[in-house]
Amino acid sequence: MSAVDNKMDFDRFLKNFKKHISNLKLKNSLQKDYILKALYFEDEHLNAEEITAKVKNDYNIDIGIATVYRALKFFEDINIITSLDIGDGAKKYELNLSTHHDHMICTNCHKIIEFNDDFIEDSQVRIAKENGFLLKDHTMIIYGICEECQ
Amino acid sequence: MSAVDNKMDFDRFLKNFKKHISNLKLKNSLQKDYILKALYFEDEHLNAEEITAKVKNDYNIDIGIATVYRALKFFEDINIITSLDIGDGAKKYELNLSTHHDHMICTNCHKIIEFNDDFIEDSQVRIAKENGFLLKDHTMIIYGICEECQ
DNA sequence: CTAGTTGCAAATGCTTTGCACAGGA
């Protein structure tokens, strides 16, 4: 995908987001826009500190880490981002752009690989049903050693 | 299972544990014994603070929370306990008594249900292989609303 | 004997909160 497409896509994404929170009668801000931009253009999963640094340095926006944490909680509440705790200190965050996916993490270099598996999705539905649960969501993390680290 | 059986089982478990760390040329302690006892006899998944309280109050053993954290890390390293982060603050810990299992959590009452699913286990092996990962472990948490809370 | 363990308290690191001010609807 070219940089131009990427930018166009982000503009569309941002427009949808603004409409969405407008419908919810919530308030937006410059800072929130740029946090989304950071998450959109960064392939890695970012934590709060990394987002703060990126918005400050790359986009030259004045922002405090408290604002980032508040915005991330806001985004998670309205379900446009997902947080991921891989157990190495700070939580990482990612946009909910595509369908649900899970994560595989290299315990050596901490690389994160996303995967989507229909069997897992189906199993989750079945297991919830078997236990009388009303399914909401699931997270699955597979730990291993990636090809390069072996 | 009766209380007597339970006690016998724990005695056997503890004896095996002592032999295990003796083989590894590691050192045991009274405190570690009682942390294992707390985990063994408590059905709930306990966090560090709860373990400390139980050892202190129920078994009248002098223990500090730092020791509990250090012991838990020790146990996790030699693979006799597993930690579980359900995202509500402190990590919870459980003994590795039976085979691997995953968790389903009620987002309303925070009840934890354990389940074991062969399809999930198989999928995990297959996904790791597909991505060239050397499989080590996985965690899966299904979130939903339990029968009573619906 | 001595390396690893303990309790305590202080330190750390991530996240949240109080407050006065600024800015979006």
Add this chain to the structure above:
DNA sequence: TCCTGTGCAAAGCATTTGCAACTAG
């Protein structure tokens, strides 16, 4: 305007670490 969001600094919490005393092997 009004209400909510913001940056800053301080507070909060779970977890870790330094240290001197202790203890299992």
